[in-house]
Amino acid sequence: MALPKQKIRVMAATPIEVAGRRLLPSVLVRTIQGETGPESTFQIVQLRPISVVEEGPDGTRWIEIPNATTHALSMMAAAGAGVAVVSLLILGLVALMRGKAD
Amino acid sequence: MTDNPRMMTEMQEMVDSINVDRVFGPVEDLGDRQIIPIAAISYGFGMGFGPVEEFVPESTPPAADDAQVATAGGGGGGANARPIAYIEVGPEGTLIKPILDEQKVALAGILLGAWTVGWLGVVLKTLFSRR
Structure with missing residues (x-):
């Protein structure tokens, strides 16, 4: 069985005209395609908006589209890893101090 | 890939209906400001086909080489759209508000x-x- 092929592209969506401004969105497209046998196939596609370029009377501006949920989850994962590291450090110090005291 | 044109056509129609423009929703007019919803979309499908291997008693004479072999297959798919933010165009300019x-x-x-x-x-x- 061959490994699935992954393709990542940044594609421009159709510009949006709103309130005298022109918004040019871009989307990250991640495609995973594979064949699990001679007559079987699968495909997974993820579309994630990444930014909008605004063209207006004030000029051109690039605006990032944040993923607040992913950011919050990443922060929580980092906090969890920090708790584990600090706890292991304390446990190591306690073991070291008790070893010296004996 | 496969010789089942109907299933391939339906799968292709599903794939064609989801393109990058689907990420950005229609502009909603709220008076002095306009809202454009933004979603992260993912979809996937899989399908498989193969010959049917049915039980044949030993007493049965062997089938001719040119006998037709039945084939069977199946497939499935799904799509998911999750709102992640919206664009607000108003008197203050263009703002992107994330959705948690x-x-x-x-x-x-x-x-x-x-x-x-x-x-x-x-x-x-x-x-x-x-x-």
């Missing part, structure tokens, strides 16, 4: 709390235990 998935964050918060309490328990047990 509170259910996921709350679940992760509970897991983080349990993780922290567990580590705290291990540390306190070690500190106050006899040697």
Whole structure:
């Protein structure tokens, strides 16, 4: 069985005209395609908006589209890893101090 | 890939209906400001075909080489769209307001709390235990 092929592209969506401004969105497209046998196939596609370029009377501006949920989850994962590291450090110090005291 | 044109056509229609423009919703006019919803979309499908291997008793004479072999197959797919932000165009200019998935964050918060309490328990047990 061959490994699935992954393709990542940044594609421009159709510009949006709103309130005298022109918004040019871009989307990250991640495609995973594979064949699990001679007559079987699968495909997974993820579309994630990444930014909008605004063209207006004030000029051109690039605006990032944040993923607040992913950011919050990443922060929580980092906090969890920090708790584990600090706890292991304390446990190591306690073991070291008790070893010296004996 | 496969010789089942109907299933391939339906799958292709599903794929064609989801393109990058679907990520940005239609402009909603709210008076002095306009709102454009933004979603993260993912979809997937899989299908497979193969010859049918049916039970043939030993007493049955062997089939001719040119006998037709039945084929069977199946497939399935799904799509998911999750709102992640919206664009607000108003008198202040163009702003992007993120949307937090509170259910996921709350679940992760509970897991983080349990993780922290567990580590705290291990540390306190070690500190106050006899040697």
